[in-house]
Amino acid sequence: MATTEELIAAAWQARDKAYAPYSSFQVGAALLASNGQVFPGCNVENISYGLTNCAERVAIGTAVAAGVQNFDKLVVVADTAEPISPCGACRQVLAEFGVKTVVLANRAGSIEFSLEELLPRASTGILDGP
Numbered sequence: 001m002a003t004t005e006e007l008i009a010a011a012w013q014a015r016d017k018a019y020a021p022y023s024s025f026q027v028g029a030a031l032l033a034s035n036g037q038v039f040p041g042c043n044v045e046n047i048s049y050g051l052t053n054c055a056e057r058v059a060i061g062t063a064v065a066a067g068v069q070n071f072d073k074l075v076v077v078a079d080t081a082e083p084i085s086p087c088g089a090c091r092q093v094l095a096e097f098g099v100k101t102v103v104l105a106n107r108a109g110s111i112e113f114s115l116e117e118l119l120p121r122a123s124t125g126i127l128d129g130p
Helices: 004-015 055-065 088-096
Strands: 027-033 038-042 071-078 101-106 109-114
Touching: 004 027, 004 038, 004 055, 004 071, 004 101, 004 109, 027 055, 038 055, 055 071, 055 088
Parallel strands: 071 101
Antiparallel strands: 027 038, 027 071, 101 109
């Protein structure tokens, strides 16, 4: 099983491959599957910003395309003063696949959260009828 430090290193490697010609803001991710596999992701921008794919969702999509749907940990990295946090859409996708732990890192360090801390009540009420 990859350590958090190894996942952070993998996320930095993925970040280097980001396609960010409009913002020049590169983000990397590394997703640890329950079976021990690691899936990288990087942001892929589009001139129509709504079509941009975040690094977190790219990593999950890569894993799902490989037939993997159970995950333990996701690391997200960027060159920012404070570690960046997943957007709301990414948080909901992480909840869909039950990612247990999210690590946010920059060059100075990292912080760890449970998914419940980042997105409390992720599915409560969405599918419940009156």
